[in-house]
Amino acid sequence: xxxxxxxxxxxxxxxxxxxxxxxxxxxxxxxxxxxxxxxxxxxxxxxxxxxxxxxxxxxxxxxxxxxxxxxxxxxxxxxxxxxxxxxxxxxxxxxxxxxxxxxxxxxxxxxxxx
Amino acid sequence: xxxxxxxxxxxxxxxxxxxxxxxxxxxxxxxxxxxxxxxxxxxxxxxxxxxxxxxxxxxxxxxxxxxxxxxxxxxxxxxxxxxxxxxxxxxxxxxxxxxxxxxxxxxxxxxxx
Numbered sequence: 082x083x084x085x086x087x088x089x090x091x092x093x094x095x096x097x098x099x100x101x102x103x104x105x106x107x108x109x110x111x112x113x114x115x116x117x118x119x120x121x122x123x124x125x126x127x128x129x130x131x132x133x134x135x136x137x138x139x140x141x142x143x144x145x146x147x148x149x150x151x152x153x154x155x156x157x158x159x160x161x162x163x164x165x166x167x168x169x170x171x172x173x174x175x176x177x178x179x180x181x182x183x184x185x186x187x188x189x190x191x192x193x194x195x
Numbered sequence: 196x197x198x199x200x201x202x203x204x205x206x207x208x209x210x211x212x213x214x215x216x217x218x219x220x221x222x223x224x225x226x227x228x229x230x231x232x233x234x235x236x237x238x239x240x241x242x243x244x245x246x247x248x249x250x251x252x253x254x255x256x257x258x259x260x261x262x263x264x265x266x267x268x269x270x271x272x273x274x275x276x277x278x279x280x281x282x283x284x285x286x287x288x289x290x291x292x293x294x295x296x297x298x299x300x301x302x303x304x305x306x307x308x
Contacts, residue, residue, distance in 0.1 A: 085238070123284065123298035124239070171238050180226035180294045181246075186238030 084108050085187035087172050093193045094162050102157040102190045104172030110185075112178055113155040115147060116171040118189070124171055130155060131178060159192075167194045197222040199287050199299035207305045208275055216302045218268040218285030226290035230259050230270045233282045233301070242270070242283075275306045 086105045094100040104113065112131050116124035128137045130149040144166070146158040159166055169191050173184040199220045208214045220228070227246045231239035243252040243259040245268070251260050256273045272279055285299040 087238075121300075121303075123300050126295070169236075173238070178294055180288050180290060181244065182294075183229075183241050183244065184296065186240070188237050191236070 085172060085174055085185050087170075087187040087190050089190060090188060091191050091193070093195060094159075095195050096164065097161045100159050100162055100192065102159075102170050102172075102192070104155045104157070104187055105153050106172075106174045106185075107153070108174055108176070108185065109152060110174035110176050111152075112175045112182075113149060114173040114175075114184065115145075115155070115157045116173065117166075118169040118171055120168075127157070162192070162194045164194050167192055197287075197289055197292075197297050199285055199297050201283075201285050201299040201302050203302060204300070205303040205305070207307060210275060210277060210306055210308050212275055214272050214275060214304065216270045216272075216283050216285075216304070218270070218299055220266050220268070220285070220287045220297070220299075222287040222289050222297050224290040225263065225266070226288040226294060228259075228261055228268050228288070229286045229296075230257070230268075231284040231286055233284055235281070239284055272304070275304075277306050277308060280304060280306045 088103045114129040115127045118124040127141045149155045169189045171189045172187040175182040175184045202217045229244045230242045233239040245261045258271045261268045282301040284301045287297045
């Protein structure tokens with residue numbers, strides 16, 4: 082029944098060691114989003130894919146990259162994690178980018194950087 | 196600047212009691228407003244969505260109101276249950292910015308037996 086799946090749920094990495102977070106969806110939605118949410122803060126949009134079209138937010142650091150090899154999967158790559166990148170990473174999907182298209186969120190991956 | 200402000204930041208209520216959460220926004224042009232519920236360690240789940248012309252929308256024990264003139268919304272929880280303990284996030288869609296979502300900081304609700 083899970084519609085937006087994120088793996089792993091918890092990820093521990095070392096300072097500077099590349100890490101990849103995974104998101105998959107069974108909704109066949111066109112749009113997939115990655116958000117960063119730090120403790121007690123609102124989610125912050127990093128980027129999104131509209132089909133194969135990548136849309137980066139202006140203030141997203143170059144350290145964060147993404148890949149979407151097919152409709153179902155999207156990956157978040159952090160090339161050199163810093164201590165400040167420790168956060169919950171949320172993946173979301175929506176059918177389209179219209180105003181009334183609801184975003185469905187996954188359970189998140191909590192990233193710890195040692 | 197497009198902002199969404201929520202109050203209170205947190206509240207504690209007894210099981211069975213009602214509570215109301217507030218959301219004020221400056222996002223313009225406004226498209227719609229959503230309330231999401233986020234359980235600890237989970238992703239947000241949409242509760243309600245309201246467009247400019249809608250004043251109230253219910254989802255079970257959750258009732259949201261919207262005053263688009265004053266740019267205020269509220270979420271009322273009736274007869275609270277322990278499972279209502281979560282963060283409630285007000286999210287406004289900015290029509291001009293590619294329908295980008297602007298999130299409020301959330302209200303953390305704790306329901307005690």
